[in-house]
Amino acid sequence: MLVIRPITEADYPALMRCAEESGHGFTSLPVNEEILRNRISHSVESFAKDVTEPGTEGYLMVAEDTETGEIAGTTAIEAAIGLDTPFYTYHISTVVHASRRLGVHNVVKVLTFGNNYTGNSELCTLFLRPEWRHGLNGRLLSKCRFLMLAEHKHRFSQTVLAEMRGVSDEEGHSPFWEWLREHFFSIDFTHADYLTGIGAKGFIADLMPKLPIYVNLLSPEAQAVIGQVHEKTRPALRLLENEGFCCRGYVDIFDAGPTVECDVRNIETVRHSLRCTVEIGTHSSSHDYLVSNTSFANFRAAVGKIAVDGERNVALITPEMAAALQVKNGDQVRLIAQ
Structure with a gap:
């Protein structure tokens, strides 16, 4: 039987194994001993902390096989994001350029850089090792967090979100990032993703274009993946959509994967x-x-x-x-x- 429980310091080797197996684009599990050990320590402190409202707490859990003691995967909730380090997103909006005199009416999409999710709770770090991807294991790893939200509402924000991994190939190349890299960053996707995962986000504020980006100016390859998920992420997205989560136009700044959100009170598992x-x-x-x-x-x-x-x-x-x-x-x- 798999049981979900809070992570402990003794779980570090298993967490590193999950980080190594998770691959490119899994920002919250960088292959970095110091970061992973710090994340475990922060989680241990967060679970022991007596709180009355959400703050910088991070709750990291593992799925353990009760017969063998083997760790099958991880799952987590951040109580309130963006309070200690910035949480960046792009928002897709519509702009109309029209001239009645010339008979021109163009509707274009723009990407606006911002921090609109600051203070909200985030579902994150969901990873199930390949040999365990069968039966109800994936549902357990994802939906156990909704039971936690239902039982301990005061620890979390009213809005809960989840970042979905965007499109990238096996080598970690993201079509969306390739366009940004060429014009603004000059570093590859895996390096940028790794820096974000270890909390070194200063380069984003330094180099990210501050003005809105017109989508029709991007390469066709970059435009095609905006709001699309990695093929391995589709089952996780379907599960969240069945719970009531939807995308309200926010996408990741690196791979343009969608961010989905839901009011805690409307999450199906919480409600029922x-x-x-x-x-x-x-x-x-x-x-x-x-x-x-x-x-x-x-x-x-x-x-x-x-x-x-x-x-x-x-x-x-x-x-x-x-x-x-x-x-x-x-x-x-x-x-x-x-």
């Missing part, structure tokens, strides 16, 4: 998840549920067969599931059918 009392025992239910305990510092989430008694508001779970979630009879869990 139930809080039930635990009863431990055997049952014959064939229904799969995503379930978490209601602790924060010792958050646990898993997916498995559960019998729910709606009249008594009781969740009958197996001893194995109870051990994974670290709950006992009479405790509360939050769950939703899959």
